[in-house]
Amino acid sequence: MSEPPRFDRGHTDDLMSFLAASPSPYHAVANTAERLEKAGFRQVAETDAWDGSSGGKYVLRGGAIVAWYVPEGAAPHTPFRIVGAHTDSPNLRVKPLPDSGAHGWRQVAVEIYGGPLLNSWLDRDLGLAGRLTLRDGSSRLVNVDRPLLRVPQLAIHLDRSVSAEGLKLDKQRHLQPIWGLGNDVRDGDLIAFLEETAGLASGEVTGWDLMVHSVEAPAYLGRDKELVAGPRMDNLLSVHAGAAALAGVAGSGAGLPCIPVLAAFDHEENGSQSDTGADGPLLGSVLERSVFARGGSYEDRARAFAATVCLSSDTGHAVHPNYAERHDPTHHPRVNGGPILKVNVNNRYATDGSGRAVWAAACEKADVPFQSFVSNNSMPCGTTIGPITAARHGIKTVDIGVAILSMHSARELCGADDPWLLANSLVAFLEG
Known part of the structure; x- marks a missing residue:
């Protein structure tokens, strides 16, 4: 078996390209699939009968992708090693009746998706x-x-208190972007524009799932370019690292003691309850069908799941230099300090002591340092797909990720080394 690739700063360069090319979950899974295809994976349809052949395969469903690699000779009860992530990010999404406007301005009607920094x-x-x-x-x-499009802020001359009292935004009235001028707002204008843009005939589009994104490209930042600023790091950073790790492990040859998997879900930012979310049946269905396609029984399925481990990889909070008091006083994750292990005793994260040991072993094998994150006791803790995956499938799950600043902003900030350190640790984990 050949050695899997060991990632370096070139991985971060590639991440920036991936972020720029993936302005929606649908683009993210298409780009992930393209990368896996180059690594020898092939798409299988959920409506087809599956065979038990070895090799790399993947399923696409909307804004979600599940990919896995079956080593030659894998038994039906072979356990899985799963990297879980999500493809969606908080943003502004277009309403069913998108054409709006007032006072000579043409606007697009949008709804708030998830919990963005407005x-x-x-x-x-x-x-x-x-x-x-x-x-x-x-x-x-x-x-x-x-x-x-642009969402223009009110000039300070018309809101003199904004600097002293803070910005107050009404989600309905203050966040509708402008995209032109004109008093005649006509139903169908936006969709007609997009049909023309996509080279489609007029009236061909009957449904849409559209969202806005910043067009500013990802960029290195800082005197020594040790930081990266860019959109949708939460959580395309993990999707990208998981895909790179899976492709690397699959390309290293046979002999794996487990079946490595990437599961990138949609709708994490609003609860994961959809047919493409982590709280839906997609992952369980794919894993079970993989077992049964290799001639396995329900007993084989139960044995495989009992020995399976999932890393729920999502971004976390780096210590903020201007708000250090908002963090736990003894847990201050730093950018470029390596990926973080997330812990919450109330199960907002799925990590326990045995899961920590799995993660520590992977990082030691990869020669990657890691840090621990726990929330300040006085502040509510966020959550991930980790507890959902553990509860829904009975799979041991560990929450990890990369520490960033400005989470849920239109433009977030991470260390330039952390993405490739994460990818290296994921390779070690997926190797079993």
């Missing part, structure tokens, strides 16, 4: 991307990756 979307050049559904039931990705 102020980060103000006075920023925004594009529009997502999925168009056509009359024949097929879909087409669309990406207007140029300054198209």
